[in-house]
Amino acid sequence: MHAWPASEVPALPGQGRDLRIHDTATGGLVTLDPGPVARIYVCGITPYDATHLGHAATYNAFDLVQRVWLDTKRQVHYVQNVTDVDDPLLERAERDSVDWVALAEQETALFREDMTALRMLPPRHYIGAVEAIPGIVPLVERLREAGAAYELEGDIYFSVESDPHFGQVSHLDAAAMRLLSAERGGDPDRPGKKTPLDPMLWMAARPGEPSWDGGSLGRGRPGWHIECVAIALDHLGMGFDVQGGGSDLAFPHHEMGASHAQVLTGEFPMAKAYVHAGMVALHGEKMSKSKGNLVFVSQLRRDGVDPAAIRLALLAHHYRADWEYTDDVLRDAVARLDRWRAAVSRPDGPSADALVEEIRDALADDLDAPTALAAVDRWAAAQEEHGGTDTAAPGVVSRAVDALMGVAL
Numbered sequence: 196m197h198a199w200p201a202s203e204v205p206a207l208p209g210q211g212r213d214l215r216i217h218d219t220a221t222g223g224l225v226t227l228d229p230g231p232v233a234r235i236y237v238c239g240i241t242p243y244d245a246t247h248l249g250h251a252a253t254y255n256a257f258d259l260v261q262r263v264w265l266d267t268k269r270q271v272h273y274v275q276n277v278t279d280v281d282d283p284l285l286e287r288a289e290r291d292s293v294d295w296v297a298l299a300e301q302e303t304a305l306f307r308e309d310m311t312a313l314r315m316l317p318p319r320h321y322i323g324a325v326e327a328i329p330g331i332v333p334l335v336e337r338l339r340e341a342g343a344a345y346e347l348e349g350d351i352y353f354s355v356e357s358d359p360h361f362g363q364v365s366h367l368d369a370a371a372m373r374l375l376s377a378e379r380g381g382d383p384d385r386p387g388k389k390t391p392l393d394p395m396l397w398m399a400a401r402p403g404e405p406s407w408d409g410g411s412l413g414r415g416r417p418g419w420h421i422e423c424v425a426i427a428l429d430h431l432g433m434g435f436d437v438q439g440g441g442s443d444l445a446f447p448h449h450e451m452g453a454s455h456a457q458v459l460t461g462e463f464p465m466a467k468a469y470v471h472a473g474m475v476a477l478h479g480e481k482m483s484k485s486k487g488n489l490v491f492v493s494q495l496r497r498d499g500v501d502p503a504a505i506r507l508a509l510l511a512h513h514y515r516a517d518w519e520y521t522d523d524v525l526r527d528a529v530a531r532l533d534r535w536r537a538a539v540s541r542p543d544g545p546s547a548d549a550l551v552e553e554i555r556d557a558l559a560d561d562l563d564a565p566t567a568l569a570a571v572d573r574w575a576a577a578q579e580e581h582g583g584t585d586t587a588a589p590g591v592v593s594r595a596v597d598a599l600m601g602v603a604l
């Protein structure tokens with residue numbers, strides 16, 4: 196699939212910082228040392244509804260990761276998927292009597308528009324589950340040949356017991372895993388499985404549902420975790436730097452994906468850091484397509500909200516925090532954008548050299564965007580109070596805020 200256009204990332208004077216980030220698997224901060232090409236896989240949307248602020252907050256976190264790396268003059272090899280065939284998409288298409296392919300295309304197109312408006316850098320490879328099927332089938336075949344997968348009434352399951360490292364992404368106990376598996380697409384109660392947690396790799400064709408030729412697997416469609424693994428291994432290979440997504444993906448999705456990849460390759464770990472963004476809530480509950488308590492990026496844009504203000508609303512929260520969206524969050528962001536724009540629109544101002552370093556330090560320290568915003572706030576306040584004589588400063592601030600946080604002033 197095609198991704199979306201990249202906004203330009205201005206080069207900044209001075210030195211970028213190496214990124215230190217929280218890794219769910221080790222439970223602590225790791226300083227990544229990616230070499231000249233940093234590799235990141237971020238789980239993409241299931242396109243059955245429009246992008247909401249929760250999605251946008253998660254993609255904002257991984258956009259910051261890239262911007263910190265780009266500032267160190269590294270290249271970034273970024274891969275993202277689109278889960279363009281899966282149960283929730285088929286169920287929504289059925290409910291609304293629309294073609295599932297058309298629904299997926301329409302919502303993916305809207306996602307691209309939202310990401311472009313928010314100045315999120317595009318992935319180098321943007322891959323749909325459907326187009327990944329020819330690469331998925333041989334992986335499932337290999338897992339079966341290795342004895343790590345088994346058949347149950349035509350469906351093929353992965354045996355979690357085949358990975359000695361299973362559990363080392365999320366570190367949950369068995370009861371929590373079972374609960375989350377049931378909540379998030381698994382079927383722990385299906386009789387006949389070797390272990391209740393075993394996830395599906397290949398689902399045999401069901402009447403009335405789309406299916407593809409799976410070679411020795413028979414007709415069917417891929418399971419969710421193997422989709423991301425096939426795409427990540429194909430485009431990044433093993434041992435990539437960051438596997439990213441919202442915290443609701445730590446288990447089962449990233450746990451299972453890591454196990455698939457580790458059994459397939461015999462290497463460990465799949466990713467150097469498993470990075471998870473907090474959940475955005477509305478009216479006290481996690482924003483979710485299934486619950487319908489949503490604020491859509493596209494709706495805010497239609498209401499005339501500047502995408503830069505939406506971006507500032509996201510940046511005002513630490514990416515690992517769970518937070519609640521309210522009208523005040525947006526009001527504060529709009530006011531901040533106004534203050535910053537007024538401050539950079541003057542011909543001179545207080546020196547911004549220290550500010551650039553403060554933004555760099557904050558973002559390299561586990562993507563601490565709120566601290567970066569506070570530093571810009573202080574510069575803007577100084578500009579408003581007493582101004583300054585540095586004619587380069589307003590431009591430096593505009594470029595830094597754009598390059599490091601994707602906010603166009």
Ligand code: 5CA
Pocket residue numbers: 238239240241242248249250252253276277278423439440441442443444472473474475476481482483
């Ligand atoms: N297609 C799969 C990943 S392979 C999927 O989870 N799609 S999704 O559309 O449900 O979510 C896309 C991304 O947004 C995921 O990283 C998910 O963790 C994140 N996300 C979903 N809801 C929220 C929320 N309320 N707050 C923050 N992030 C969220």
Ligand code: ZN
Pocket residue numbers: 237238239276423448
């Ligand atoms: Zn995924």
